Amino acid sequence: MARSAGVRLAGLGKAYTGGPLFHDLTLDVVPGTVVALTGPSGVGKSTLLRIVAGIEPAEGVVQVGGRPAGRAPAPGMVFQDPRLLPWLGARANLMAVAPGLDAEGAEALLAEVGLAGQGEARPGALSGGMQRRVALARAMAARPGLLLLDEPFVSLDADLATGMRALLLRLIARDRPTVLLVTHDGIDAATLADRIVRLEGRPARIVGDLVPDVPPAARGAADIAGIARRIAPRDDG
Numbered sequence: 296m297a298r299s300a301g302v303r304l305a306g307l308g309k310a311y312t313g314g315p316l317f318h319d320l321t322l323d324v325v326p327g328t329v330v331a332l333t334g335p336s337g338v339g340k341s342t343l344l345r346i347v348a349g350i351e352p353a354e355g356v357v358q359v360g361g362r363p364a365g366r367a368p369a370p371g372m373v374f375q376d377p378r379l380l381p382w383l384g385a386r387a388n389l390m391a392v393a394p395g396l397d398a399e400g401a402e403a404l405l406a407e408v409g410l411a412g413q414g415e416a417r418p419g420a421l422s423g424g425m426q427r428r429v430a431l432a433r434a435m436a437a438r439p440g441l442l443l444l445d446e447p448f449v450s451l452d453a454d455l456a457t458g459m460r461a462l463l464l465r466l467i468a469r470d471r472p473t474v475l476l477v478t479h480d481g482i483d484a485a486t487l488a489d490r491i492v493r494l495e496g497r498p499a500r501i502v503g504d505l506v507p508d509v510p511p512a513a514r515g516a517a518d519i520a521g522i523a524r525r526i527a528p529r530d531d532g
């Protein structure tokens with residue numbers, strides 16, 4: 296298992312046509328903590344994850360585990376779209392990113408995301424929700440020091456999303472990766488995150504930064520509902 300990798304962004308700058316998305320943004324993520332990134336559509340949350348992954352160039356300091364992003368060990372990633380290799384079965388998709396993982400280990404991980412016995416199934420034969428679960432299992436397969444999750448539960452029904460949050464909490468407790476979680480869902484953030492950061496504006500600024508008193512593993516339903524209320528943007532009613 297990789298050591299938890301902290302994330303350091305300092306003086307971050309990024310511009311597309313239409314003006315700067317980020318200008319002189321600073322964010323430090325303590326190793327082994329889960330930080331939820333929230334904010335309106337288009338504020339730059341997904342772009343920020345790609346920058347941290349080292350697959351999107353940006354100005355300023357972008358470090359993962361003290362090394363420039365892109366030269367750090369590959370993070371585990373779940374994008375909004377599952378991006379599985381269509382010619383490989385679910386099990387082989389996991390093994391392709393985790394050289395140390397054998398077939399038995401891959402099947403065990405698939406079983407953890409509720410896909411026991413689906414190891415041979417290719418992505419095209421799986422529903423969208425099942426593909427997202429394979430993508431989550433794949434992100435955990437190499438037991439990375441950093442997990443980047445972009446709306447990982449967005450297409451799942453409510454029961455499945457609840458199950459997946461519980462699973463993710465267990466996996467995080469076991470491996471202690473640093474996690475950056477982009478989500479529109481207050482319940483995702485309130486269930487999983489040690490810290491909830493809200494971005495707004497263009498260029499994006501940090502307008503909210505909450506560290507709830509109760510850690511995720513100890514939160515009950517009332518704590519989660521209370522945190523979700525506190526982080527709900529006022530204009531959402």
Ligand SMILES: Nc1ncnc2c1ncn2[C@@H]1O[C@H](COP(=O)(O)OP(=O)(O)OP(=O)(O)O)[C@@H](O)[C@H]1O
Pocket residue numbers: 311312316334335336337338339340341342343
């Ligand atoms: N490759 C690109 N080229 C040009 N503009 C881009 C590119 N990628 C993103 N953008 C723009 O950057 C802005 C931020 O996009 P991004 O997807 O990071 O936002 P987001 O906060 O993740 O939104 P959502 O919550 O809707 O996914 C948007 O205005 C988007 O159109």
